Amino acid sequence: MPDLLSPAPLTNATEYSVSEISGALKRTVEDQFGHVRVRGEISGYRGPHSSGHAYFGLKDDRAKLEAVVWKATMAKLRFRPEEGMEVVATGKLTTYPGSSKYQIVIDNLEPAGAGALMALLEERKKRLAAEGLFDAAHKQDLPFMPRVIGVVTSPTGAVIRDILHRIADRFPLHVIVWPVRVQGETSGSEVCAAINGFNQLPVDGPIRRPDVIIVARGGGSLEDLWGFNDESCARAVSHSRIPLIAAVGHETDWTLIDLVADRRAPTPTGAAEMAVPVKAELEARIASLGARLRGCMSRGMDRRTHSVRSLARALPSADAILAMPRRHFDEVTGRLERSLETSTHRRRVKLDGLRLSPAVLSRRTALLRRELGRTGERLPAANRRQLDAAAARLPAPDRLSRLLKRKLDHDRALFQRVTRRMRPAALVERLSTMTALYAALEARRDRALALRLSTHRTGLAQSERMLGSLSYKAVLKRGFAVVHDTQGKPxxxxAAVSPGERLSLEFADGRIDAIASGEAPLKPKSAKKAAPPAEGQGRLF
Incomplete structure (x- = not known):
């Protein structure tokens, strides 16, 4: 076992700190690989970070290299990085001392050849086709004669001049140009914004919304046209409410918006020809149709005129049609004159037979007066008889009292017989009930008598009013008088009055005496010729 307290063996190796080693490695890598081009497949791409930088990896089948794209470089890229895309990255290698990793700082990024872009384009086509964006059912018809055309293209290229020149030649109208970049990283987003902007314009605003949109660009490589393959741009074309014509590149160039657009034009000039008709051809067509219309109208009028003339020859003349009605009219006119003469003669004879004269009218008036007087004399007696008959139908009060007394006596006798067989309490209750019944009967009797008297009073009052209206005294109040003899007879x-006979004249307010005179009555001033007085007629004073 080694002795831990023994001193370390002596060595001539140089001792470095971690920072020194990391810095030395960083300088060595950057000096050795200051500018490199790396080909690989994008791995772990999640889009730009919140700071604007993008972090992902480049890999092949055996190794992986971390990569970073700073915010400023990200905005200059010609296309957006996508997961799985094979690219060629240009930049410099460096290390990151914080994690002992090395990475490439990308200055430029481009697809690894056209094959990668085509593969990405095919993948987008399949996805959009599966969503139905290419279906013909979603495509709109182009307006036959638009009034405003919107053009999305570069304002400085030859494309806009070709479109304006062709529209001016075919059918001059108002053109609105929305300037965009047609190449580069931002071209797709600018085209998308232009299409959405045209759709948001009001129909009758100061800048009128176009009736058709043309998205145009000249020819170029796949990389140059890549902005028109942007997915957001294709969706904007699909959602456009305005019919859209895509004219991007040459006839052999196809982009996503060509597939989504309502109509695809091989060239920008062809798009202008699709958008508007030829004005001269329309005018010639209208002139031709107008000439044909005038010819048809002329021939139709000629045919109808000939038909009317043929029908007129088959019709009889006006004299032949009116001959019978004229004859009938003449016969009716003759009969009408004779009928008027006969009717006038008949009425004249009838009028002569009436022999109207003042004497006849006077006799008729006197006769009516006599009848009225007799009716007035009979009316009081008739009323009295009617009142007497009504009074006779009413029972006399004393007779009614006797009937009630007899009924009461009978009920009392019956009550007395019943009380012998009933208990006192029941008798008292029965007596109370009978007493209440008698009281109710007496009340009903009084009400019936009062109602019957009221009814007869009302009838009597009506008869008196009728008697007053039919009495001769009411006639006297209107200015007439009744002539009585000395015995008071009317x-x-x-003819019943002799000259010198004393008479009595009855007026509405009294009587006066008079003497009959045999003189002739005075002639009225308004009468031209008075009839002779009747025999025995005299004037009264």
Missing amino acids: ITAA
Whole structure:
């Protein structure tokens, strides 16, 4: 067993601290591998850190190299790193003393040849196709004649000039250009933002929303067109509510937005031709259709005119059509004149037979007055008879009292017979019930008598009012008078009055005496010719 307290053996090896060894290794690695290109597969990539830096590994089938991309370098990369992508990284090797690891600080990153990019593109195609973004059912129809076209492209390239020139030649209209980068790391995000921006414009705002969008770029390599293979850009094209034409690269170049777009154009010029029709051709087409329409209308009018003329020749003339109605009208006119003459003559004869005159009217008035007087004389007697008959139908109060007394005596006798067979308490209860019944009957008798008297009073009042309205005294109040002889009998005819006879005139407010005169009555001023007075008619004073 060694002696732990014995001194350490002497050696000529140099002693270093950990920091010195780490620093020496760092300088050696950086001096030896100051600038290198490393090919490998990206492993452990989770996207940029919150600080903006990216940390991942590069590996092959036997080793793995840690890698870091600083924030400033990350923004300059032409494409985004993805897990499993084979790349060529350019940078310098260095060590990280904190964990005794070495790593490469990447200054530039590019795919390891076109094969890797094609493999990544095919993988994206399969994923988007599985989601249905390439289905024809999701594609929109292009408007036949748009009013505004939106173009997403570089504002300085030849593409925008070709598009504007072709639109101006075919159908001049308003074009809105959304400038973007069409190459580089940010090209995909800028194209995506432009498509979303066009869709967010109001329909009738100060900048009107386009009716169709053209996304255009000239030809280039796969790396140059890689921004149009961005997945977010393809989804923006799929979600666009505005029909979109993709014109990226040459005819043989295909990108993801070509597959997702509503229409794919082989060139930017072809996209302009798809977007608008040829104005001259439309005008010629309209002119041709207008000429055809005018020719059709002219030929149609000619055919209808010829048809109307043919039908007119088959119709009879107006004189032939109106001959029978004219004859019938003439016959009816002749019969109408004769009928009017006959009717007028018949009515004239009937009028002459009436022999209307003041004397006839006076006799008719006197007759009606006599009938009214007789009716007025009979009315009081009739009313009295009606009242007497109504009073006779009512039982006399003393008779009703006798009937009630007889009923009460009978009930008392019956009560006395029943009380002999009943107990005192029951008798008292029975007596109370009978007393209440008699009281109720008396109350009903009084109410019945009062109601019956009220009804007859009302009838009597109505009869009195009718008597008053039919009485001759009501007629006297309107200015008439009744003529009586010396015995008080009414005189109803002028022939019954002798000249010099004393008469009594009854007015509404009293009577006066008068003497009949044999003189002729005065002629009224308004009458042109008065009828001769009737025999025995005189004037009253």
